[in-house]
Amino acid sequence: MSTLAALQERFQKAVLLDDPTPGLFAAEGEELESGLAVYLQAYRARLTAALRDNYPVLQRALGDEAFDLLARAYLDEHPSHFRSIRWFGDSLAEFLAAAPEHLPHPALVDLARMEWAMRTAFDAADATLLGVGELVALPPEEWPQRHFKPVPSLQLLDLTWRVEPIWKDLNADAEAIGDEPLPWPHVLLIWRSDLDCRWRSADACEAALLRALTRVASFADCCTLIAESGDPEPAQTAAGFLQCWVAEGLLAQD
Amino acid sequence: MSEPLQGFGLGLRTEHYREFATAPQAVDWLEVISENYLVPGGKPLHYLDRIRRDYPMVMHGVSLSIGGSDALDASYLRQLRALVDRVQPAWVSDHLCWTGTSSLNLHDLLPLPYTEASLEHLLPRVAQAQDALAQPLLLENVSSYVRYRADEMSEWEFIRELVRRTGCELLLDVNNVYVSSVNHGFDPRVFIDAMPPGAVRQIHLAGHEDHGGYLIDTHDHPVCAAVWDLYAHTVGRFGQVPTMIERDDHIPPLDRLVAELDTARSLAQQTVAANRQAA
Known part of the structure; x- marks a missing residue:
């Protein structure tokens, strides 16, 4: 694996696992935490918003809090492989059928x-x-x-x-x-x-x-x-x- | 390809489809997000075709991942090429970044380490993308919130070297320069002044959020005074380059965006006139 590929794997892992990775970035401590937090939060916010766009009525049925928890669980299991975010959420119904505890x-x-x-x-x-x-x-x-x-x-x-x-x-x-x-x-x-x-x-x-x-x-x-x-x-x-x-x-x- | 692009544009957003489709607007050209139209049919393509009849367009992508360590996505490039054939844009742009690895897409514009190895990695990929699209690719500088220990040069040195080696052209995002300059503590004018003049083909302006110690590039506010100042400096250096305002959230009525675009127009004209007088 090239140095660039290894760096990207580590960065991506930090975003997916919501876990700052040490040793990769120039800044440390609070400065790194606030900078990296932008990427960590933006990832979940953006994908949750995409899921909301695709399932607006389900979002209304569940309410903000329950839908956000569902989005988080879905995202952890089905990170996006799509070039266009429009297709994110294609497996949500199957995910819900297999994990009905997410639904009232x-x-x-x-x-x-x-x-x-x-x-x-x-x-x-x-x-x-x-x-x-x-x-x-x-x-x-x-x-x-x-x-x-x-x-x-x-x-x-x-x-x-x-x-x-x-x-x-x-x-x-x-x-x-x-x-x-x-x-x-x-x-x-x-x-x-x-x-x-x-x-x-x-x-x-x-x-x-x-x-x-x-x-x-x-x-x-x-x-x-x-x-x-x-x-x-x-x-x-x-x-x-x-x-x-x-x-x-x-x-x-x- | 299509006619040369000049003047001042906006990003086409669904909220404004009807106004662009039904009445002339004081906008010289439009930028469309490529991924929004990589669909089989329906409303997005209907309005794209309708509005394209009246406005020159450029295509702007968010998923090329030109700096990613995975191979470029051939299927995506084929779809993009089909859209190029449909839209006949003045040019196609994407970001100088990576968006994910190991076949995942984080749907974010992640910064590259500014190293010789990254430059070497980019050279064949820029050529491959330009070949696949059969036209030049403009690359845009991104906002960033972290820097890597591995960095061997500044972002502007990296971009300048990339342009020198690939001949690629630039979409200079003035707001992104400003956001990164605050986040990383550099002089944004040094960045702007380092850009090769002939390479800057398009300029983005946008708003951001101020989080106290750092800025986030949110595209949900009007352009701020500091970015207008930096834009005037940019026009002073490069002359009138096609310029547009990006707004992706809290999208206001079209007339308000057109008014903001008029500010860019006036500022650019004043700057060019002042430069002529000074010369």
């Missing part, structure tokens, strides 16, 4: 998952939306083999709690005190239409269809999936979903 209620794991998905949709790849006109103009003989492509920002989350009301209330009002979340296994759709993020729940059939479309299923494949659920008119049901998805900006042009 297990539903907040789902809230973290929802927030990260919103953040991901916010700057996901752009797409030109499929319009009603293109759907209407599609010749009948082309429908069975036609692939309909979801927008790149679409994410389907399997949640176990009804956390959407918490998100909505706290997003609108930092001081909101909502009801305790109820268990409710469901799929939440999150996507971006034009520049704005949207979300809503989906039933099992609709979620299965959208997941199939992300695996490049055709319209005929979708009809088969619907028929398997006992629907006597799968083509009509599939067409109904398509109309709804186009209206909501869920489908992209090829």
Whole structure:
């Protein structure tokens, strides 16, 4: 290891462990402590702020003190490997699921998952939306083999709690005190239409269809999936979903 | 690349997207933080493209880690190059620092030891970055709060030598010079006067926090009187170099930043005029 690499390792260790390293710096005593403290404090403050930016509603749900403690614990276990601080916090939901003692209620794991998905949709790849006109103009003989492509920002989350009301209330009002979340296994759709993020729940059939479309299923494949659920008119049901998805900006042009 | 850059600029911040996108502002050019736009799509790139149509831009990075002991991140450089192709900036800058090692990023601008070994370490890396970006890289002096026992020269001697050996150009942050001068007890004018005149392509101005015995470069205050004085001295030495104000926290309304920028404009013009008279 070069001298420079060794110096940087020692400095970094001091920052990560919040522990001044002796012998590296020109100053000693109080002067060194105050200088080094700037780096030690700035590191935690900056990464905590980044986590707050990515999870603003979770931060409101937990309050400043509990969120800062959580950020500290997460940072100790998941220091950033990212060039851009925007991606810091990508593993927070998994971290919380494995360490529920950081949360007053297990539903907040789902809230973290929802927030990260919103953040991901916010700057996901752009797409030109499929319009009603293109759907209407599609010749009948082309429908069975036609692939309909979801927008790149679409994410389907399997949640176990009804956390959407918490998100909505706290997003609108930092001081909101909502009801305790109820268990409710469901799929939440999150996507971006034009520049704005949207979300809503989906039933099992609709979620299965959208997941199939992300695996490049055709319209005929979708009809088969619907028929398997006992629907006597799968083509009509599939067409109904398509109309709804186009209206909501869920489908992209090829 | 794009047109030559002149005049007085601001750092583009999300708080001011709409104002820049909807009405002309008294700002000659904008600096964008590169990392904020290394994303697939959405609002950041939408506004970047929209505002780029009306303003010349420069790109300013915070994660190159040109002085880091890890290899330069090839994936990051590729993304940066794609952004260069999109923005067509007048130039690209980053900091003369390291940001982490062993694949970690502390997201801070950490000072290098000012040694011959550090200079040798930087030479091929500056060339590699410039090759990857297909254009000159400006390097910015950082604020610092510690110095190393290993230092063999002053920061200004180190920078001057780096410019001599690599031909790289400088983004001279006048506030950073001032902050470090207070923290380490040197004369900031000695630093400014040591910079090779032809190498200074851009100037940063910003505010800092005074913590009694030392200053912290926070970019959350207006530019202070001492930094304005040092800026006038800098203009006296280098003439009118493209200058901008950086504000990253407690971001005020745009008109207040534009007014602060007008102070820089007036000060630079007065200094240049006074120098002409004196000559």
